Amino acid sequence: GMTRDGLYCRMKEQNVLGRRYFYPLISTFGTYRGLQSAMPENLINACKMADCVICLPMHHALGDGDIKRVLDCIM
Incomplete structure (x- = not known):
């Protein structure tokens, strides 16, 4: 990992x-x-x-695209 x-x-x-x-x-x-x-x-x-x-980033303005970028880093 x-x-x-x-x-x-x-x-x-x-x-x-x-x-x-x-x-x-x-x-x-x-x-x-x-x-x-x-x-x-x-x-x-x-x-x-x-x-x-x-x-991990977390805030009220986090959009779907932002979430995808975070997940792409992790995966």
Whole structure:
């Protein structure tokens, strides 16, 4: 299958604006990076989500053509 980042790049190439959700994790910021609680082994599920979740375009003006372009990127 396709990775989240692969889909993100494909969508971007087609001018389909998705968002990598939960990315980057706050625990990777300098303020938190050195904390024991911010270590990846303590945030297994959060790290998985940061690596795989993408938010697809959704808004009131999304038309059938827009939906087809999103689906074409995914399929």
